[in-house]
Amino acid sequence: MEPTTEEKILEAAREVFMNKGFAAARMQEIADRAEINKGLLHYYYRSKNKLFRAVFDEAFAKFSAGINQVFEAEIPLFEKIEQFVDRYISLLMQNPAMPAFVISELNQKGDAFAEELLSRQTRPNPMPLVAQIQQEIAAGRIKPVNPIGLVLNMLSLCVFPILARPMFQGIMEVSRPVYDQMMEARKQEVAEFIISAIRKA
Amino acid sequence: MEPTTEEKILEAAREVFMNKGFAAARMQEIADRAEINKGLLHYYYRSKNKLFRAVFDEAFAKFSAGINQVFEAEIPLFEKIEQFVDRYISLLMQNPAMPAFVISELNQKGDAFAEELLSRQTRPNPMPLVAQIQQEIAAGRIKPVNPIGLVLNMLSLCVFPILARPMFQGIMEVSRPVYDQMMEARKQEVAEFIISAIRKA
DNA sequence: GTCTATAGGTAGATAGAC
DNA sequence: GTCTATCTACCTATAGAC
Numbered sequence: 001m002e003p004t005t006e007e008k009i010l011e012a013a014r015e016v017f018m019n020k021g022f023a024a025a026r027m028q029e030i031a032d033r034a035e036i037n038k039g040l041l042h043y044y045y046r047s048k049n050k051l052f053r054a055v056f057d058e059a060f061a062k063f064s065a066g067i068n069q070v071f072e073a074e075i076p077l078f079e080k081i082e083q084f085v086d087r088y089i090s091l092l093m094q095n096p097a098m099p100a101f102v103i104s105e106l107n108q109k110g111d112a113f114a115e116e117l118l119s120r121q122t123r124p125n126p127m128p129l130v131a132q133i134q135q136e137i138a139a140g141r142i143k144p145v146n147p148i149g150l151v152l153n154m155l156s157l158c159v160f161p162i163l164a165r166p167m168f169q170g171i172m173e174v175s176r177p178v179y180d181q182m183m184e185a186r187k188q189e190v191a192e193f194i195i196s197a198i199r200k201a
Numbered sequence: 202m203e204p205t206t207e208e209k210i211l212e213a214a215r216e217v218f219m220n221k222g223f224a225a226a227r228m229q230e231i232a233d234r235a236e237i238n239k240g241l242l243h244y245y246y247r248s249k250n251k252l253f254r255a256v257f258d259e260a261f262a263k264f265s266a267g268i269n270q271v272f273e274a275e276i277p278l279f280e281k282i283e284q285f286v287d288r289y290i291s292l293l294m295q296n297p298a299m300p301a302f303v304i305s306e307l308n309q310k311g312d313a314f315a316e317e318l319l320s321r322q323t324r325p326n327p328m329p330l331v332a333q334i335q336q337e338i339a340a341g342r343i344k345p346v347n348p349i350g351l352v353l354n355m356l357s358l359c360v361f362p363i364l365a366r367p368m369f370q371g372i373m374e375v376s377r378p379v380y381d382q383m384m385e386a387r388k389q390e391v392a393e394f395i396i397s398a399i400r401k402a
Numbered sequence: 403g404t405c406t407a408t409a410g411g412t413a414g415a416t417a418g419a420c
Numbered sequence: 421g422t423c424t425a426t427c428t429a430c431c432t433a434t435a436g437a438c
Contacts, residue, residue: 005403021309023225027432040404042433097308104305106367107298108222118371126372143397148373149383149390152362160357163364166307170319171327172349182350189350196344197398206421228414241422243415 008034009044013055018097021104022052056105059098061122066091071129077136078195080129085158085191092162093183099163126151142198150198157190209235210245214256219298222305223253257306260299262323267292272330278337279396281330282355286392289359294384300364327352343399351399358391 003011012033016025027048031038045051070084092099106114126148133147161168161183169179204212213234217226228249232239246252271285293300307315327349334348362369362384370380 019309021222021224021305023222024309026430028430037405038432039406039434043403046433048432100305100308103364103368104222104301104308107301107305107364108220108225111367111370114367114371118368124368124372145394146386146390149387149394152369153358153391153394155365156357156361157354160361160364161353163304163308163361164356166312166315167304167319167325168353169312170315171325185347186350189347190354193346193350193354193398197394201402227412229412238423239414240416240424244421247415249414 005034005036005040006044008036009041009051010054010058013051014059017052017055018059018101021101021108022048023108025052027051056102056117057120059095060102060117062095063098063102064122064124067124071124071126077132077142080132081154081194082191084154085194086187088158089162089183089187089190092159093180096162096165099159103163141200143200145198150194153197154194157194161186206235206237206241207245209237210242210252211255211259214252215260218253218256219260219302222302222309223249224309226253228252257303257318258321260296261303261318263296264299264303265323265325268325272325272327278333278343281333282395283392285355286359286395287388290363290384290388290391293360293363294381297363297366300360304364342401344401346399351395354398355395358395362387 009030012030015033016030020026025048027038027041030051031041034041041051045054067088070080070087073080073083075083106117129151130147133142133145133150136142137144137147165179168174169176174182210231213231216234217231221227226249228239228242231252232242235242242252246255268289271281271288274281274284276284307318330352331348334343334346334351337343338345338348366380369375370377375383
């Protein structure tokens, strides 16, 4: 089935906003990619800001849903870590521009924007995982680490390599296929790294 | 001593470019912050692009020098990890906008820009640390991990929490002072986390 | 709904007086 | 070196025909 005009606009806006950021994005380029004209863009979304919000909100909700799905799974901690790393790196590799997009817009638009955005329904909620980590510590099954710190470590290890891809490729002088291959191997390595760090001696 | 006009310009440009990014930065705002007028800005730096490059190159060189200093230190691996985490988190906390700035510009301007930029003299060189890790593995003193992956993990754990500060604060509902305090505590925690992960059982 | 044309505003860059 | 004034280009947004 043919995509509707609105779908074509959103798809085009996603690509342009995510790759260039809000300020550098051009309504003309979005119109061109959607194969319509600028006037029609404003007919559907009255302003650049409104179109941006539509794209950003969707990306943020997708990001949140993907992450919460694993946070909430009712499985043992070590399995959950493995699943989290595997699924989350896969999700990020499928949308490699998303993390840099979300991070830089949140940084640029100031804390007011971040606050407003994070007050919505669909947002990351690490509490189930935090609680699970606390239980494991209380039961003496893993080392006594800061639970929030551990969740932050898991996220850092998955997201940063995607954010830093251009820098990493430049410094290490590796081609894109080799980079992709390394990320694939990292799924296993990162899970082992985290589990080794918290497993009781 | 009074700062020269050029110093005032660079200082103002740093603040504006780092917080807003290239596209959203305005020459007018830079002029205002430097307490001069737009015309004079163009007298010193003929274009916005040239001014941006001056700021970016300086930030990138500073970033690289700080990191290389620890990569090259001739001390035992576990000590080096502790020093790296401590110093690098401190450096980042003193320039909290720098990582997001460098990362997003490298992502937005495409791989050509990244390639060109990374071909300069002062750039991050993790090879001394990679070699040291390989030696430790060969000597059987740490677990056999991917050396490049380990360096990437160290960087991820230090940089990502700074990049994600607005998101982290929003999700965890913590104030700025509490966030700063958590980052301070992380210096110790992250070093222990990494060492636990690679120490032989 | 979709197009063309254009209004209205703003930003980077230049000219020229002092 | 520093200023004011202005040019030129571009971009968002609107008006109006079809």
